[in-house]
Structure formats: structure tokens, C-alpha cells
Amino acid sequence: MIYLKDVSYVRLGSPDLESAEAFATACLGLQIAERGKKKLYFRSDDRAHTLCYSEGDAGNQTVGFEVEDDASLQVAASTLEALGHAVHAGTAEEAEQRKVKAFIGFYDPTGNHIELVVRPERSGPRYFASRDAGITGFSHVGLNSTNLLRDERFWTQVCNARVSDRIGDISLMRVNAIHHTIALLPAPNAGIQHINHQVGSSDDVLRSHYFLNEKRVPIVFGPGRHPTSGARFLYFKGPDGMVFEYSVGVGEIENDETHRPRQFGFEPASFCMWGAKPAG
Numbered sequence: 270m271i272y273l274k275d276v277s278y279v280r281l282g283s284p285d286l287e288s289a290e291a292f293a294t295a296c297l298g299l300q301i302a303e304r305g306k307k308k309l310y311f312r313s314d315d316r317a318h319t320l321c322y323s324e325g326d327a328g329n330q331t332v333g334f335e336v337e338d339d340a341s342l343q344v345a346a347s348t349l350e351a352l353g354h355a356v357h358a359g360t361a362e363e364a365e366q367r368k369v370k371a372f373i374g375f376y377d378p379t380g381n382h383i384e385l386v387v388r389p390e391r392s393g394p395r396y397f398a399s400r401d402a403g404i405t406g407f408s409h410v411g412l413n414s415t416n417l418l419r420d421e422r423f424w425t426q427v428c429n430a431r432v433s434d435r436i437g438d439i440s441l442m443r444v445n446a447i448h449h450t451i452a453l454l455p456a457p458n459a460g461i462q463h464i465n466h467q468v469g470s471s472d473d474v475l476r477s478h479y480f481l482n483e484k485r486v487p488i489v490f491g492p493g494r495h496p497t498s499g500a501r502f503l504y505f506k507g508p509d510g511m512v513f514e515y516s517v518g519v520g521e522i523e524n525d526e527t528h529r530p531r532q533f534g535f536e537p538a539s540f541c542m543w544g545a546k547p548a549g
């Protein structure tokens with residue numbers, strides 16, 4: 270079993286780092302942590318970085334998850350290899366680029382590039398962004414899935430994810446007390462479907478709605494409220510078509526042992542209880 274503790278970071282390729290930096294700082298509200306060689310590191314909480322843009326193809330997308338220690342990483346590597354996944358053992362230089370002690374990389378059954386990391390760095394000074402979006406931290410990712418049932422099995426049976434809720438066969442899965450850290454959404458190919466940052470209050474969600482509209486950032490869904498986690502949300506489009514979400518109030522699962530996934534119908538009201546509809 271692979272024991273995921275939390276999501277750690279997202280790495281995105283972008284052919285235009287200048288636009289990516291402008292969006293991440295002036296629109297999304299992240300703090301630039303470091304400018305590397307053709308790399309930009311951003312903070313959203315007390316971690317040294319939670320998002321890294323590198324110059325390159327926008328199809329290069331990676332999600333990093335934290336595991337407990339080196340022993341857990343070894344178990345993860347052998348578990349994946351036994352199942353036929355090619356596993357890349359990160360070099361010291363690659364680990365340094367990710368600000369982690371060690372990591373491995375592999376592809377999930379859909380083909381999403383995943384990294385498992387040990388000891389991601391924290392940062393002493395607190396996160397302080399130039400735009401006050403009210404971000405309290407990087408919280409979850411939506412992952413494309415070409416086969417929801419197969420991929421739910423991978424994340425819950427090979428890894429320790431537990432299903433909190435389902436909308437049709439879409440699954441919202443937790444790896445700790447937070448309602449979900451991974452959402453699996455149907456898509457024809459691999460990719461990150463959205464990147465979530467939590468904000469402090471509903472005011473922050475609504476304030477950003479006006480702010481982003483003014484900046485001509487395409488709003489793709491919301492403001493609204495998910496009946497699943499209870500979160501108030503806003504989804505909008507960033508560079509290279511990547512969708513970002515702000516949300517507040519994602520609930521926690523009180524009793525991990527006794528919680529049974531709730532089944533919601535695959536219908537608009539299951540995505541937003543206020544009646545918001547996705548754009549387009």
C-alpha cells in the first residue's frame with residue numbers, strides 16, 4: 270500500500286514564463302519564492318513552494334504527493350513496479366529542484382505524471398503575496414481520468430485514498446481528514462483538470478470574482494457552492510488553459526472509519542447547490 274499524506278506541489282510546463290508569472294502573482298495571488306534557470310517557484314502557504322512553472326510544453330504536468338519517509342518511498346516504488354508501472358528514481362539534482370529530500374516519478378493508469386516525495390521543504394518567513402486573494406494554501410487537484418472506476422481502484426487500493434463522495438462515477442477522495450485531496454473527472458486524455466487553493470472566507474471568493482472579471486480572466490464556473498464538500502467556489506482559467514479554483518469551507522470527514530461515501534446524481538445540482546452552471 271502507498272500511504273499518501275497530502276498533496277505537495279504541482280509542476281507545469283509553459284512556453285511563456287513571463288505570462289505565467291504575471292498571472293500567478295497579479296491574478297492568482299501567489300508569492301514568487303524563487304527564480305531558477307527557466308523555472309519559477311511560487312508559494313501559497315508555509316511550504317517552500319507549491320507550484321513550479323518551467324519553460325516548456327504546457328502538456329508537461331506533474332502532481333507531487335508527500336509520503337512519510339524513505340522506507341515508505343521504497344515500498345511505493347516496489348508496489349508500483351510489481352504492478353508494471355515504470356518508476357523513475359529521482360536524482361539528487363532533481364530532488365533539489367523540487368525542494369524535497371527524495372522522490373520517485375511514475376504515471377497513474379490514465380497517464381497522469383505523479384511524483385511521490387519525502388520531506389518537502391517548509392519556509393521560515395510566512396507566505397506573503399503582492400495581491401491579497403486571501404489564499405490560505407494549496408489544497409487539492411482534479412485529475413483527468415479515462416476510466417473512472419479503474420482509476421478510483423488505483424487510488425484507493427494501491428494507494429490509501431478513501432472515497433468521500435461520488436457524483437455519478439466522479440470520485441472525491443481524501444488522503445487525510447480533508448474531504449478531498451484528489452478529484453477524478455472524466456476526460457479523453459491525461460492532464461490536471463484543476464488546481465485548488467483554499468481562501469479564508471466567502472468574501473474572498475466573491476471579491477476575486479469581481480477582481481478577476483475586471484482583469485478579463487475567464488471565469489469558468491461559479492461563484493457557487495458544492496453540495497459535496499460544502500465549499501463555496503470560483504473556477505477560472507489561467508495560462509495554457511489551466512483551470513484554477515478558489516474555495517472556502519471544504520469540510521473534514523469526522524470519522525474516517527465509519528464514513529460511507531455519499532452518492533450524488535450526475536446532474537447540475539450536484540456540482541452547485543446555488544444553481545451556477547459551468548461556462549460554455
Ligand SMILES: O=C/C=C/C(C(=O)O)=C(/O)C(=O)O
Pocket residue numbers: 411436439441452463465495496497498499500514516519539540
Ligand atoms: O465535481 C464536483 C466538485 C466538488 C468539489 C467539492 O466538493 O469541493 C471540488 O472542489 C472539486 O472537485 O472541484
Ligand SMILES: [Fe+2]
Pocket residue numbers: 409411452463465514
Ligand atoms: Fe475542486
